[in-house]
Amino acid sequence: xxxxxxxxxxxxxxNVLLASGFNLILGYGGLVSVAHPVFYAxxxxxxxxxxMHLGLPVPxxxxxxAIFAAIASFGLSLPSLxxxxxxxxxxxxxxxxxxxxxxxNLEITGAASGLSNITSVIxxxxxxxxxxxxxxxxxxxxxxxxxxLVSGPYGRAITAMRNDEEALAGIGRNAxxxxxxxxxxxxxxxxxxxxxxxxxFLFLTPDQFGIFASAALLTMVVVGGAATVRGPxxxxxxxxxxxxxxxxxxxxxxxxxxxxxVFFTGLVIFFxxxxxxxxxxxxxxxxxxxxxGSTAVRPRAKEAK
Amino acid sequence: xxxxxxxxxxxxxxGLASSSSYCLFALAFALVLxxxxxxxxxxxxxxxxxxxxxxxxxQYLGLPLVLGLAFGTVATIAVSxxxxxxxxxxLRNRNxxxxxxxxxxxxxxxxxxxxxxxxxxxxxxxxxxxxxxxxMLVGPIVISHWDLIAMATAxxxxxxxxxxxRHTREGKALIAVSDEPELAEMYGISKQRAYxxxxxxxxxxxxxxxxxxxxxxxxYPATPMNQYLILAVIATILGxxxxxxxxxxxxxxxxxxxxxxxxxxxxxxxxxxxYVLIFVVIVVFPRGVVLKLPRRGPARAAGALASQPADxxxxxxx
Numbered sequence: 001x002x003x004x005x006x007x008x009x010x011x012x013x014x015n016v017l018l019a020s021g022f023n024l025i026l027g028y029g030g031l032v033s034v035a036h037p038v039f040y041a042x043x044x045x046x047x048x049x050x051x052m053h054l055g056l057p058v059p060x061x062x063x064x065x066a067i068f069a070a071i072a073s074f075g076l077s078l079p080s081l082x083x084x085x086x087x088x089x090x091x092x093x094x095x096x097x098x099x100x101x102x103x104x105n106l107e108i109t110g111a112a113s114g115l116s117n118i119t120s121v122i123x124x125x126x127x128x129x130x131x132x133x134x135x136x137x138x139x140x141x142x143x144x145x146x147x148x149l150v151s152g153p154y155g156r157a158i159t160a161m162r163n164d165e166e167a168l169a170g171i172g173r174n175a176x177x178x179x180x181x182x183x184x185x186x187x188x189x190x191x192x193x194x195x196x197x198x199x200x201f202l203f204l205t206p207d208q209f210g211i212f213a214s215a216a217l218l219t220m221v222v223v224g225g226a227a228t229v230r231g232p233x234x235x236x237x238x239x240x241x242x243x244x245x246x247x248x249x250x251x252x253x254x255x256x257x258x259x260x261x262v263f264f265t266g267l268v269i270f271f272x273x274x275x276x277x278x279x280x281x282x283x284x285x286x287x288x289x290x291x292x293g294s295t296a297v298r299p300r301a302k303e304a305k
Numbered sequence: 306x307x308x309x310x311x312x313x314x315x316x317x318x319x320g321l322a323s324s325s326s327y328c329l330f331a332l333a334f335a336l337v338l339x340x341x342x343x344x345x346x347x348x349x350x351x352x353x354x355x356x357x358x359x360x361x362x363x364q365y366l367g368l369p370l371v372l373g374l375a376f377g378t379v380a381t382i383a384v385s386x387x388x389x390x391x392x393x394x395x396l397r398n399r400n401x402x403x404x405x406x407x408x409x410x411x412x413x414x415x416x417x418x419x420x421x422x423x424x425x426x427x428x429x430x431x432x433x434x435x436x437x438x439x440x441m442l443v444g445p446i447v448i449s450h451w452d453l454i455a456m457a458t459a460x461x462x463x464x465x466x467x468x469x470x471r472h473t474r475e476g477k478a479l480i481a482v483s484d485e486p487e488l489a490e491m492y493g494i495s496k497q498r499a500y501x502x503x504x505x506x507x508x509x510x511x512x513x514x515x516x517x518x519x520x521x522x523x524x525y526p527a528t529p530m531n532q533y534l535i536l537a538v539i540a541t542i543l544g545x546x547x548x549x550x551x552x553x554x555x556x557x558x559x560x561x562x563x564x565x566x567x568x569x570x571x572x573x574x575x576x577x578x579x580y581v582l583i584f585v586v587i588v589v590f591p592r593g594v595v596l597k598l599p600r601r602g603p604a605r606a607a608g609a610l611a612s613q614p615a616d617x618x619x620x621x622x623x
Contacts, residue, residue, distance in 0.1 A: 032404050034411070079588045085403045086344045090538055091587040097531065098580030105573050211530060215415050218408055258427070261419030268412045272405060273395060 006128035010200055012240040013135035014193045017142055019220040019232035021189030027226035028150055029182040030162035031080055033092035036190055037213035038099045039069040041206070043191025044198040045109055051119040051199070058121035062195030069191025070184040077183035081176055096214065104206040114205035121199045131200050138196065142189055147229045149185075158182065212261060219268045225278025234279055239264070308568065311445035320564025322452035324557040325459035329514035330533050331540035332466060333507035335552035338541060340483045340503035347388055347410035348537065350417030351508060352529035355381040355515040356432075357421050363432050378512045385508035388413065389500050414530055421526035429523030436520055455517045462513055463553060466506065470549075475502055483547070532579065539583045542591065 022036045047065030050056040056064065079091050103109045110116065122130050149155055160168045161175045168175050198204055216239060224235025243260040251259060271278065330348070337345045359377035362368045368376060392413070396405055438451035470476035481489040482499035490496055518524060518533075537552075540559055544551030559582070566578055 026404075030404075032407060079584075082588055083591055086407065087587050087591055089403075089407050090344070090542075091584050094535070094580045094583035094587065097535070098577055098584065101577045101580060105577075211415065211527075215412060218412070222408060255423060258419045258422035262416060262423060265412045265416035265419060268408065269416065272409050272412075276399075276401075276405065 003128055006132045008241065008244060009132045010128070010135050010196075012237050013132070013139040014197050015220065015236035015240050016139045016233050017135075017189050017193040017196070019217060019224070019236040020139075020143055020146055020229075021186040021193070022217050023186075023221050023226060023228075023232040024146060024150075024189075025182050025186040027221060027228070027232075028155070028158050028162065029179065029186075031077075031179060031182065032085065032089045033076055033080075033183075034089060034211075034214040034218070035076055035092040035096035035099075036186070036217055037209040038096045039073060039187035039190035040194040040197075040213070041100065041103060041204075041209035042072050043069040043194030044204050045103065045115065045194075046191075047195035048115055048118040048198040048204060049108065052117065058119055058199050061119075062192065062199065065195040065198075066188045066191035069194065070188035073183040073187035074180070076187075077180045080179050080183065096210075100206050100210050103209070109206070110204070112206060114203055116203050118198050118202040118204070120202055135196055135200075138192065142192075143229065143233065150229065212257075212264075215261070215264055215268070219264045222268055222276075222278055223271050225280035228278070228280045231278050231280040239267075313565075314444075314446050316564045316567065317561065318446050318448065318452070320561035321557070322449075322455055323564060324560030325455035326514040326517045327533070327536050327540070327556040327560045328459050328553045329462060329510045329517075330537040331544070331552040331556035332463065332549060333510035333514070334534075334537035335541040335544060335549045336466075336503055336510075337507050339547050339549055340479050341389065341393060341500045342483075343393055343406055343410070344538075345410050345507075346407065346534065347392075347413040348507070348511065349530035349534040350414035351381060351385050351388070351511050352515050352533060353414070353417040353421050353526055354384045355508070355512040356519055356524055356529070357425060357526075359432055359512070359516060359519065360425070360430055364434075374512070374516060377516070378509060381508040381512045382505045385504040385511075386501050389504045393500070394497065414534070418526045418530060425526070427525065429525050430519075431523050432516065432519035436522070438521075451517075451521055455521075458513055458517060462510060463550070466510070467550065469506070479503055532576065535579055535583055539579070539586055542586050 018036070018040055025031050025033060025036070043062075043065035045065075046068045047058075047061040050064055051058050051061040076088075076092055076095055080088050083091060104112050120127075150158065157168065157173050158178055160171075160173070161178050165175045168178075220235035220239045221232050222235070223238065224233065225231025243263060246256060246259050246263065249256075249259075330352070334345065334348050337343060337348070355377055358380035359373055362373035362376040366373075366376075392409060393406075396409060438449040440447050440449045442448075468476075470480060478489070478494045479499050479502060481492070481494050482496050486496050489499070514533075515529075536556065536559060540556035541552045543555035543559070544553070563575065563578065566575060570578060
């Protein structure tokens with residue numbers, strides 16, 4: 001039982017890292033991408049493969065995975081300079097499905113049957129205790145860093161970019177730098193989370209990083225409250241723990257996944273219509289309200305009223 | 306591989322036949338984008354409803370073809386219209402952002418996929434016990450009955466949609482709302498009704514497309530999301546936003562490209578071509594590349610309207 005709870009704590013910590021990084025891009029930056037799980041995948045696979053095939057020490061491999069994910073984010077941040085809103089969403093969807101399809105068909109990644117025999121970083125009876133401590137520490141440091149980033153002058157520049165890119169340019173700030181930086185930071189955190197996941201659970205399959213993962217991440221951010229520091233933390237913890245309750249129903253594996261999916265997506269729809277600001281977002285700040293008036297994601301025309 | 310004329314002809318025919326469903330999906334997606342001004346990623350969910358309601362009708366209730374099709378069509382229209390009434394309309398009244406629409410439509414699709422997996426399982430399903438179709442040889446080309454039925458169905462529906470938009474009062478109302486919703490309302494046209502009609506029409510197109518697909522190939526609940534929706538989106542962008550029938554043409558071209566790609570790309574990587582295409586098309590050609598037909602006046606311009614600016618729909622700079 002203790003082992004199960006520790007595993008849940010590790011998973012929750014990893015999800016907090018993931019959701020907080022996603023929130024940086026989506027919530028604060030207003031850069032609508034669904035491809036975040038791909039950077040999680042890249043961090044996980046690169047870290048696992050470097051440690052397995054090149055014998056790199058696991059912490060260094062995890063760092064390399066995170067850096068690789070951050071660099072790979074140029075694949076999306078550069079298009080974001082050209083297109084935004086729905087167009088960026090669709091481009092990110094193609095990007096995600098394409099990368100997952102590649103992972104799904106490469107021999108070195110274990111293709112559809114998955115990558116196993118990943119190097120473990122810690123052995124012994126206290127493996128889970130130590131790993132949980134490390135993951136929670138990393139997640140806490142990442143949250144503090146994000147909080148520092150978004151509450152300072154740079155954070156105000158990010159908000160200004162989200163709300164009015166032209167006005168930001170008017171005061172001499174460069175929106176391009178901010179977008180690329182946000183993507184790199186958020187994706188780097190996802191890569192870090194991926195590395196941490198790979199060397200604890202020791203098995204990866206491409207299915208983990210598809211549309212379902214996007215839905216789960218969106219749920220964490222939307223339910224918790226986008227563009228708030230605390231929102232994705234709560235969202236990630238809730239969305240890690242609640243579906244576990246479904247496991248106790250002893251359903252077949254296929255039905256379990258589907259039921260969790262119904263739960264995730266149903267919860268998002270419920271929140272979209274009843275509390276779009278999320279659990280932590282205010283009525284006018286945070287949550288989906290944060291994008292109102294933004295030029296990065298323009299609202300529909302007034303005709304809709 | 307030996308690129309003989311026979312092989313080229315066969316691939317062209319197969320591509321054209323496959324394009325029937327793709328064309329219907331693209332028309333459905335483009336129509337909602339044009340009239341309702343929504344990138345309705347919920348189309349994948351609507352496809353799931355269409356497919357599995359027909360599956361229930363044919364395999365569980367044992368209904369004959371016509372009744373089964375009617376059952377599927379009614380169920381799909383009901384869900385589509387409900388999506389507009391209790392989903393889009395609420396978000397529209399709140400002046401919600403692009404992101405909200407995106408999350409809602411995408412989540413709706415995923416919800417339907419998971420629901421289908423929960424009820425029907427994750428294994429692929431076909432609408433009928435056998436999906437074998439008799440074939441005949443016309444010169445060097447193998448033509449199946451399915452090919453002929455699919456092409457005839459698609460042609461009839463495209464013609465029907467064109468006639469509806471061009472010659473009926475309701476169709477002209479759709480075009481008026483898509484052009485200038487405020488002005489249309491001043492002339493007594495109900496925007497809300499137009500949105501509902503567009504959703505219902507797209508549901509009919511989607512049901513027909515899913516029927517054709519389900520009589521040719523086994524279907525996973527997630528297939529519409531991973532393949533058909535993406536293809537419809539690419540075709541809509543290639544056709545030029547707001548140009549409904551050009552999206553249909555783009556879908557035919559895409560099906561042909563996919564068919565001919567077997568000459569140079571192993572089958573494992575065929576799907577990747579779609580994903581690469583969507584990324585490249587969005588980033589390089591956000592305003593579309595298909596030639597636009599000349600504008601011929603508001604009432605006659607069904608599907609041939611000049612492409613509207615990309616941010617005509619929800620948000621985004623192209």
